[in-house]
Amino acid sequence: MAFGIVALVFLVSVCAVSCxxxxxxxxxxxxxxxxxxxTFKWSYESxxxxxQEQSGQPKQxxxxxxxxxxxxxxxxxNEGGGHQLTYVADENGYQPQSPDIPVAPEIPPAIQRALEYNAAHPEQDGN
Known part of the structure; x- marks a missing residue:
């Protein structure tokens, strides 16, 4: 019983701090x-x-x-690391740039050759 009360007090105190x-x-x-x-632009700093800032304008x-x-x-x-993101959203889609965005590894040469072969030799529709 005493252990249950101590555990309950511990959980309540942890929740009080973290919640x-x-x-x-x-x-x-x-x-x-x-x-x-x-045309618009807005910005804020906390x-x-x-x-954060953003601007936009109509484009034909x-x-x-x-x-x-x-x-x-x-x-x-929360760990003190700085992050930056810039972006453009236009007829070419959303184009973010940031050191935080993962970069895909290079395609291995054998797979690249297979992709090029497949692109150059599409299957014919048999119907």
Whole structure:
């Protein structure tokens, strides 16, 4: 019985420490500008050093006029490591750039040759 009470007190104290809400992070600066033509830009910086910004503008692409965007974000993780991300989103898709994005290993030469052979010799439809 005493062990059960000690275990319960321990669990409650662990939950009280780990379940407590984190301190709110203040916004140090914030800016936003939206134009009637669809052009926009916004940015913010928070008290923990997190920064983010994005801008966009309509762009005629064939028969459509999507809003193309570009932006960046930077933050510090819980271990103190800094991270940065920049990106463009346009007719070529979403194109992020960051040292944190994993890079695929090179394709082994034998597999590359097989892929090239398959591309040059598509199977014929027998129907």
């Amino acid at each position: 407590a809400p984190a301190e709110p992070v203040p916004i140090i600066s914030q800016d936003s500008d939206i134009q009637p033509d669809g 008290g923990d050093g997190t920064k 692409i064939e028969k459509e006029t999507p809003v193309v965007m570009q932006g960046s974000a930077s933050w510090t993780d």
